[in-house]
Amino acid sequence: MTVLADFQVEAISDLLEAMEEDQKEIVFKSPTGSGKTIMLTHFMDEYVKGHLKTIFIWFTPGKGDLEEQSKNKMDYFVHNAQTKLLDDILTSGFEENDFCFINWERVTKKGNSALKQNERDNLIDKIRKAHIEKNNFVVVIDESHQNDTVKSDDILNLFKPVKVIRTSATPVFNESARLIEVDEGKVIEEGYIKKMLVINEDFSNFPEIENPLEFLLQQGIEKQNELARSFIKNQRKVNPLVIVQLPNNNDVVLENVERYLETQNITYENGLLAVWLNNKKENLENIEHNEAGPKFIIIKQAVATGWDCPRAQVLVKLRDNSDEVFEIQTIGRIRRMPELFHYDEELLDSCYLYTFDEKFTEGVKENLGDSASHSSTIFLKEEYRNIELTTEEKVGIPTSKDPKLMLLILKKYYQEEYNVTSRTTDNRKIFENRKYIFDEFITKSVVTGNVTSVNQESLEQLEKITFKDRSSARELSREYHNRVSRLGMKLGLTYNHMNTIVRRLFNRSTHYENKILSLETKQLYTFVINNFYRLHGDILNVLSNEKYAQQSQLSLPVTQSKLLKLPLEFRFTYNKSNKLQKLYKKNVYEGYLSSAVPRSTPERLFEKECELNHNVEWFYKNGDKGSEYLAIVYLDNNNKQKSFYPDYVICVNGQILIVETKGGFSRYGQSEDIDVFTPKKFNVLKSYLSRHNLKGGIVREDKSNNELFICYENYNDDIQSDSWVLFTEFLDTI
Incomplete structure (x- = not known):
């Protein structure tokens, strides 16, 4: 019993x-x-x-x-x-x-x-x-x-x-x-789950690493051996299990894991390795038992939910350089105590995570933020059920991507924004001043430390360390391919076209008269990998700045319009711990609260202003994706169709306004808007408003006076310009 x-x-x-x-x-x-x-x-x-x-x-x-x-x-x-x-x-x-x-x-x-x-x-x-x-x-x-x-x-x-x-x-x-x-504390106290999660133990002792995948697996092997010896010493019949979690869409990683474990005599044949994937299952019978034979099991994220194996104590989380979010539920797989009591030995009463996931803390925080939110389904008030808006849909017209033109645009961008010249040595100094990394190895940052509870406060205490990845030329080439492909996707270009652009701009061995940097092939690989997010930012700037826009050759309409009614219901998320739970009566939904999440500071201020302003009759928070929400279709600088979802629809004295909120201006006038596409979105919104005889604009906060201002004629990123008008005064004119 x-x-x-x-x-x-x-x-x-x-x-x-x-x-x-x-x-x-x-x-x-x-x-x-x-x-x-x-x-x-x-x-x-x-x-x-x-x-x-x-x-x-x-x-x-x-x-x-x-x-x-x-x-x-x-x-x-x-x-x-x-x-x-x-x-x-x-x-x-x-x-x-x-x-x-x-x-x-x-x-x-x-x-x-x-x-x-x-x-x-x-x-x-x-x-x-x-x-x-x-x-x-x-x-x-x-x-x-x-x-x-x-x-x-x-x-x-x-x-x-x-x-x-x-x-x-x-x-x-x-x-x-x-x-x-x-209560989690009571569960720990009773000995059901482990006292501590140890993250990337002793990583600071390894400033350089030859092969990240093999390094992580080796850490798992050594920790499994250490745990097994301790269980034997304490006369406990437990064979600790290492979970190797693969990225969801990468079969090459599976082959590399199997190959390395085989060199360490951990194979399917000798029963020390198990696998649980959709198309491959080995050595799973009774694997949950404390004395089962497998020391390692290979899984993907899908298996992490609900799988109960108390002897699992080590998680090796692998990535494929994608932006896959770390799921907090994964950690739960290694937190159970195998015999439902603590051994009073720190080694055995802890679980261990090894990962080079640079976005680990961000991923866990994102999961924690979701789980901290409360929600309820709220319904559209009857008096607003006949409101109609005109939304736009993409028509799927293919647009041509000209790699030669994109090469010229990128060259122009670096000349105008970075002031590069024909002297590549001088250009390198310019890039270094902009925090670009020039290193023969890949540099990575991870966190390390111990947490007793996986919460935001604990994560803030983790130490951040940097190390160098001395991967082989073959591994560098694969990761370079991955990064260049992702950059190309932003521009609608194939890997081959994007690779040609990157090599012409930065590689010594590729002939091009207007070369910006002169890097050897291996240097090029590490340059692209180490500076991926900086290069990604450059591309976003090219796509968002009107002066780098391509001239569209399309003669056919790029959108189709249709009438849209507000959704009859939606899942409303809010912060229950917020002391202020004010009911916003002017919102079109019954039960809409001031503690709605997620909301940026400008969005919270805007909603508060709408509720208090005597000119505003009602307001509606638009969604950010999906056919049930108001969308405006436009072409980016690469002639690619995009959908823009403005933040709010409001009614002022019988007139409908469409408003987008953005980051504000500091007390000293500096822009705090991180969206490089804001000027383009302004033009897109203004064009839409003109076509449909509506009003609206971009709203931002001026922190020097804690007031909201609106820009509705000509966009300017300077709050001191005449483009910005006090929002309340603007409403008085309608």
Whole structure:
């Protein structure tokens, strides 16, 4: 019989109490490794003992066969439970006190047969029959942050549940729901999860690294050996597992990992290596057991959700130089204690992350920010349901990309913005003064340190270190190819065309009369890799500045217009911890609060002004992508169609205005707008307003007086110019 921890008993008690309360939804937030499934299965078993005619439906995300794992766990924890999978339901239907585990993809994926009306035994009929027999459904949504869609909501409504329990380590909150939260500190105190996460241990001892991938794998091997020796010394039968997480779309990395591990005698054949990918699975049987043979397992992000392997203690997170965001849930895979108690030895009571992910802290903060937000669905007020706006859509006309012209434009850009000359040695000094790196090796920055809890405050304390990557010429060439391809994509050019441009501008061995730098091939590789984000910024400047615009040769219209009504509902996210929760009555949605997130400072100030200004009748916050939102289509400097989504639509004395907000001006007049496309967006917006006989402009804050100003005629980045008018005075003229 399972012995429950105090925090688990408390959570089960809270769940049982919440079932008797008025709120229809319960949000169950529990840290990864706290035994969420144990708590829920015991709660469900206790509940049905006192509530006959109850059927539990447990929805899991469509990755890793989680519905079968959850069913098997309930069979293990609760003997003689009536557990079923979807196929069992379609065969025999629902019975009272059933516990049914269903994969979302089986009922939401296009082409599934479970809901088809022409199927002899479909789920809809089974649900209808259960309702006729007076059964009540309670729905549990596991990993609820992954399946919050209209389709899943439609499926949910079929059951007409008396209660919905949404559970996740990072759930989306609903103000009207009953929140039950398991305290992470209590989970650590009980010994369920590890005391500390150690990030990039001792990396400061390695100022130069020959091969980053092999270095990370070697750190994993050495840490696994150290942990294994300590478990043996402490007479614990645990074989610590190293998780190697691959980037989601890179099979070459898999081959390199397998090749290196084979040199260390870690292979599929000897049972020390396992793999769990969509198209490849090896040595997975009983891998969760503490004494299982594999020391390493190769996975991708998809498997990280819901997979329970308490002996996993080391995570080697690999990247492929993409901007893939680090998912905080991944860390949860290595936080469980293998025997549900601490060993009072720091080595064994910690888990270890090794990664050269330079955006690790940003990725985790982004995840933390999402999980810290609360949300609710709010609805459009009836009086605004007939408002119509004219939105624009791309028509998909192909546009030609001229690499020769782009070479000339980039050369012109460096001549005018950097003041480069024909003397490449002088130009190098100019680039160095602009913080460009000239080094024979790749320089990288990572964080290192220990955190007891993965939160923003802990991340701020991590030490940042820089090291040199002495990768082979072959590895340098591959990474150079990756970076040049991504630069080319910004300009709509192929790798070959972009590579030619880069070499003509910067490579000594490529003939070009107007060369800017004269770098050897290896120097070129490291120059592009080390300065990728600086070069990326140069390209953004070229695309945003009107003086570098290409002359479009298109004679056909580039857009098609259609009338658009405001969305009837949307998921509103807000900061519940904000002390001020003012209801904005002038917003077109019922329940729109002043604590809306994410909102920039200019957006918050603008919304406050709209609410207080007597001229403003209503305001609407536009979305930033999607066909349901107001969009303006334009051509960038490379003749590529782009969609611009202005921030706000407001109504002033019966007149509709379209407004874009941007970063303000400092107390001393310096621009704090980081968007290089603002001047272009202004011209795009002004053209749209002219075509549709509307008003509007760009709004920015002047911090010297804490007032909002609007530019609506000619754009100027100087707040002292006559282009900027006090926003309140502008509204008075309408």
